[in-house]
Amino acid sequence: MDAAKPARRGPKPNAQTRQKLIEAGLKEIHANGFAATGIQKIVDDINVPKGSFYNYFDSKEAFGAEVCDRYSEQALARLTGFLADADKPPLRRLKAYFDDRAASFALRGFVQGCVLGNFSAETVDHSELIRQHVATHFRRWSGVIAACLAEAQRDGALAGDLPADTLADFILNSWEGALLRMRAERGAAPLEAFKQMVFDTLLHGRAH
Amino acid sequence: MDAAKPARRGPKPNAQTRQKLIEAGLKEIHANGFAATGIQKIVDDINVPKGSFYNYFDSKEAFGAEVCDRYSEQALARLTGFLADADKPPLRRLKAYFDDRAASFALRGFVQGCVLGNFSAETVDHSELIRQHVATHFRRWSGVIAACLAEAQRDGALAGDLPADTLADFILNSWEGALLRMRAERGAAPLEAFKQMVFDTLLHGRAH
Numbered sequence: 440m441d442a443a444k445p446a447r448r449g450p451k452p453n454a455q456t457r458q459k460l461i462e463a464g465l466k467e468i469h470a471n472g473f474a475a476t477g478i479q480k481i482v483d484d485i486n487v488p489k490g491s492f493y494n495y496f497d498s499k500e501a502f503g504a505e506v507c508d509r510y511s512e513q514a515l516a517r518l519t520g521f522l523a524d525a526d527k528p529p530l531r532r533l534k535a536y537f538d539d540r541a542a543s544f545a546l547r548g549f550v551q552g553c554v555l556g557n558f559s560a561e562t563v564d565h566s567e568l569i570r571q572h573v574a575t576h577f578r579r580w581s582g583v584i585a586a587c588l589a590e591a592q593r594d595g596a597l598a599g600d601l602p603a604d605t606l607a608d609f610i611l612n613s614w615e616g617a618l619l620r621m622r623a624e625r626g627a628a629p630l631e632a633f634k635q636m637v638f639d640t641l642l643h644g645r646a647h
Numbered sequence: 648m649d650a651a652k653p654a655r656r657g658p659k660p661n662a663q664t665r666q667k668l669i670e671a672g673l674k675e676i677h678a679n680g681f682a683a684t685g686i687q688k689i690v691d692d693i694n695v696p697k698g699s700f701y702n703y704f705d706s707k708e709a710f711g712a713e714v715c716d717r718y719s720e721q722a723l724a725r726l727t728g729f730l731a732d733a734d735k736p737p738l739r740r741l742k743a744y745f746d747d748r749a750a751s752f753a754l755r756g757f758v759q760g761c762v763l764g765n766f767s768a769e770t771v772d773h774s775e776l777i778r779q780h781v782a783t784h785f786r787r788w789s790g791v792i793a794a795c796l797a798e799a800q801r802d803g804a805l806a807g808d809l810p811a812d813t814l815a816d817f818i819l820n821s822w823e824g825a826l827l828r829m830r831a832e833r834g835a836a837p838l839e840a841f842k843q844m845v846f847d848t849l850l851h852g853r854a855h
Contacts, residue, residue: 472769474682550772559827560768561680564758573831601848608828609821609844612837616824619767620816623781629820636817640809641849 452494459485460495464506469554473503473562503562504572510554511576518580522587529591533584534638537614541630544618549625552618559615581607597642610637660702667693668703672714677762681711681770711770712780718762719784726788730795737799741792742846745822749838752826757833760826767823789815805850818845 463484467476478499482489496502521536522529544550555573563570585607591597613633620629671692675684686707690697704710729744730737752758763781771778793815799805821841828837 471773472680472682474680474769552768555831556824556827557768559831560760560765561682563830563833565679570831570833574833577828577831605840605843608837609825609840612824612828612841613817613821614824615827616764616820616822617817619764619823619827620785620820622771623763623767623778623785625771625778625782629816632813632817633820635813636849641844 452491456485456487456491457495460487460492460502461505461509464502465509465554468503468506469510469551469557472557478502500566500568503558503566504568507555507558507569507572507576511579514553514555515576515579515583518583522583528596529587529594530596530638530642533587533610534634537630537634537637540614541627541634544621544630545627549621549627552622553615556615556618560619577611581611584611591642613637660699664693664695664699665703668695668700668710669713669717672710673717673762676711676714677718677759677765680765686710708774708776711766711774712776715763715766715777715780715784719780719787722761722763723784723787723791726791730791736802736804737795738804738846738850741795741818742842745838745842745845748822749835749842752829752838753835757829757835760830761823764823764826768827785819789819792819799850821845 460481463481464476467481467484478492479489482492492502496505517539518536521539522532524532524535527535555576558569558573563573581604585604588597588603588606592599592603613636617629617633621627668689671689672684675689675692686700687697690700700710704713725747726744729747730740732740732743735743763784766777766781771781789812793812796805796811796814800807800811821844825837825841829835
């Protein structure tokens, strides 16, 4: 035994508590932001002592990076689910995804937006660790959208003169901006403008 | 004299100190976010006692709303300056504005983004006052861009089949999203993708 290692406080760490902490943290951080979220509130939410938090995570920053990962995993599963729907042509799958997201934000009252976007606004300038996690996840999301656009290009539903990856980045980033404006307006108009401009104009106008 | 009114602490309020507090607050909030910015740091920055802050502002929230106003005033002056350049056709003026912004972000190392975007991500869900200020300012900015696009439509440089105000909202919101991604990537690529897609594709493709 390494005598220099400080004794852990609280019960022995277990994977279930770790997952619960991440889920509770995701909920709090999504609702209130990273800076405004205290560890105390998260441990209270799942009824574990505060000291035990540091049995699981080295720092709030390391915890924030894992919250990003969890959020991205969930979001990517949903996006991939929509884009795998072989019954629809590729651009319709992508449209169906954004329709679903817009409906979900309407149900929630046009608040909270995207956790990766929120970390980008609030945290990435101050944490290289979180910045790298956010950048990696955005790239993954964009890559999935790019694959869908490339499929539309192969099908001839979309002209092939623009790189699918640049177009995907622009669409993803524009959606993130539409979410910011949705929250400022507390209404659907920015999401509708996004869909109109992207699907009815930018992509539609480029069909063969 | 109203005996029920509490005595003010500190020196008598003056307009210059008020302006200095707003300027210092804008700098801190832009750099660190609203939740992470303490009043103490702001009063320390301009060397006034903390108690005097509340001689000028009823609350941190009211102060935040005035910080939005100040930022928007400065940003709107810059945008209007570029769009009033009668030596260039309207779409070139708008492009020059975004080129200037992209160059400015490159100089600053691709951090901080837009104060209105940051408030949208962090604060508007929790403050109706700040939400209304942010929404009003975004609408003003969008209105100025819409007027420029409408001029391009009258000149025949841009097809008139899309409402200039929806197009302006989409462009502004997409820029806000590009700024989030710029910070996550800490690089210019998202701003370049924005300019390519908006000016070379969306607007260019719609010229008569």
